[in-house]
Amino acid sequence: MDLYQELILEHSKRPHHAGLRDPFDAEVHHINPTCGDEVTLRVDVSGTGAEAVVTDVSYEAQGCSISVASASVLAEEVIGHRVDEALETFEAMRAMLTSRGQVAGDETVIGDGVAFAGVSKYPARVKCALLGWTAFTDALARAGVDISSTSSTSPQGVSS
Amino acid sequence: MVDVLPFTDGELAAIRGDFPILTRTVRDGRPLVYLDSGATSHKPRPVLDAERAFYEQHNAAVHRGAHQLAEEATDDFEAARATVASFIGAPADEVVFTKNATEALNLVAYAFSNAAPTDDPKDERFVRGAGDEILVTEMEHHANLVPWQELARRTGATLRWVPVDTDGALDLSGLDELLTERTKVFAFTHVSNVLGTVNPVADLAARAHAVGALVVVDACQSVPHLAVDVATLGADFIAFSGHKMYGPMGVGVLWGRGELLEVMPPFLTGGSMIELVTMERSTYAPAPQKFEAGVPNAAQAVGLAAAVRWIEGLGIDRIHAHEAALVDLLQRGLSERPWVRVVGPAVGTPRGGAVAFVVDGVHAHDVGQVLDDAGVAVRVGHHCAWPLHRALGATATTRASFAVHNTVAEVEALLAALDRVPVVFGLDTEREAS
Numbered sequence: 001m002d003l004y005q006e007l008i009l010e011h012s013k014r015p016h017h018a019g020l021r022d023p024f025d026a027e028v029h030h031i032n033p034t035c036g037d038e039v040t041l042r043v044d045v046s047g048t049g050a051e052a053v054v055t056d057v058s059y060e061a062q063g064c065s066i067s068v069a070s071a072s073v074l075a076e077e078v079i080g081h082r083v084d085e086a087l088e089t090f091e092a093m094r095a096m097l098t099s100r101g102q103v104a105g106d107e108t109v110i111g112d113g114v115a116f117a118g119v120s121k122y123p124a125r126v127k128c129a130l131l132g133w134t135a136f137t138d139a140l141a142r143a144g145v146d147i148s149s150t151s152s153t154s155p156q157g158v159s160s
Numbered sequence: 161m162v163d164v165l166p167f168t169d170g171e172l173a174a175i176r177g178d179f180p181i182l183t184r185t186v187r188d189g190r191p192l193v194y195l196d197s198g199a200t201s202h203k204p205r206p207v208l209d210a211e212r213a214f215y216e217q218h219n220a221a222v223h224r225g226a227h228q229l230a231e232e233a234t235d236d237f238e239a240a241r242a243t244v245a246s247f248i249g250a251p252a253d254e255v256v257f258t259k260n261a262t263e264a265l266n267l268v269a270y271a272f273s274n275a276a277p278t279d280d281p282k283d284e285r286f287v288r289g290a291g292d293e294i295l296v297t298e299m300e301h302h303a304n305l306v307p308w309q310e311l312a313r314r315t316g317a318t319l320r321w322v323p324v325d326t327d328g329a330l331d332l333s334g335l336d337e338l339l340t341e342r343t344k345v346f347a348f349t350h351v352s353n354v355l356g357t358v359n360p361v362a363d364l365a366a367r368a369h370a371v372g373a374l375v376v377v378d379a380c381q382s383v384p385h386l387a388v389d390v391a392t393l394g395a396d397f398i399a400f401s402g403h404k405m406y407g408p409m410g411v412g413v414l415w416g417r418g419e420l421l422e423v424m425p426p427f428l429t430g431g432s433m434i435e436l437v438t439m440e441r442s443t444y445a446p447a448p449q450k451f452e453a454g455v456p457n458a459a460q461a462v463g464l465a466a467a468v469r470w471i472e473g474l475g476i477d478r479i480h481a482h483e484a485a486l487v488d489l490l491q492r493g494l495s496e497r498p499w500v501r502v503v504g505p506a507v508g509t510p511r512g513g514a515v516a517f518v519v520d521g522v523h524a525h526d527v528g529q530v531l532d533d534a535g536v537a538v539r540v541g542h543h544c545a546w547p548l549h550r551a552l553g554a555t556a557t558t559r560a561s562f563a564v565h566n567t568v569a570e571v572e573a574l575l576a577a578l579d580r581v582p583v584v585f586g587l588d589t590e591r592e593a594s
Binding site: 004065122125 | 524529530533540541542556584
């Protein structure tokens, strides 16, 4: 099966930038009601407007390999980047994940995120892969960042 | 190995032959190994045929109109009620058709609070307000928890619950403190949809009745799998779903004692459930019509009756014996794998048709995905029992649940697929062996 790429398994076993750190501008807690996956995520942003930079993303993720690895790749891909770049990465990840296998993903934009291309063929798992990313954009908004460039809808998961 | 299975290979082949869906393949041509009947069961052909025949030959809005089709549809619907009632040992007029078991449980909870503002002394048994208590358990499916939380919120009553012990049984050591003259209703499941634990309904009901509490039992995981007779069960209400017992989706059942249904106010109101309507007020039809507002799900009820006849043709006791043998086989297989932890009662303890387990170090979602890759369909997550999973210390579990069409080979297929999990995720399977 092409779901569990080596990169995903590595990130899930040894998630990068894991743990909650200070300082931070906003903290959010997101859950996946389907399976009870949870992520607590903090963002620290410096600067404003076009110069705003994601100085840190720290998190505690409890969940499946896909959701944990996704949070790890998220932190890897956005820390130290400008907010507008981070949001572009988010959009590219989401476009790939919701493409039902039609979009391969551009490594120059999403880095290790390309390992998640196979997830898009498993609709029940897309929400796992997006959990950290939706938490991240929510945290940015709570930190006062304008995220209106992103479409705010996330795929509907099944709850029970 | 299983020594004695109640069905011969030929009988089992015939049973499987009744399910068109079992001939399909999944995930690149693999045979479907369906071990998720606890979520919803597949439908045998006689059920599909009965639903289709209703629409093709008798379709009409029941309890309305004087034309022949309306008569036939009404007769079919009421005959379905009698069939389902007989299956659980109840008079026909004590069976209410609902959309599903969740609606059946909500019906009771809403009827209670609808009774609360009245001064009718007959309603004193129902939850009325502050000072009253509602008792549930920590092992409930959300369908038998959230409606009671909401009833407490609407009325000001207090919700209390019986905890679960480490073996996945109810911890009844504090029941005397929890079940008091303040308790108006004790709602609990007959068989846990996660643990498979079979609760002692008659004992619990007797203790509830001793303090004047009404007893509501979630029978979703018992009625399809073991003989349930409401005359001896001890409950005042039971709820179960059609789609988990080989019947169609869209039909559930509430059974209630006639005397209670008679004095309970309605939940949903509108057409069909009235006796007399003026512009100012209305009076209501007797139960069960009082609880069936609007054009009912007659085709689904007819399908459910066909499911009951199909079950009766095999024999519920033989179905139970067959599933119990498979559950035992699976539990034994899992116990040979030290990296797997089964939640719920130990091997040999009577349990329902579900086995939930944890692979330490691998999330249930990932376990389920590896099984799915082999064509084995199981449920992963918290199975609509989130508080139970918190009590078990598990975010999520993987659950295999059985139906009469499952086979020994399918249990073996599950175990073989499960053995790929440590390989895919690099688990040290010797780690916990001792």
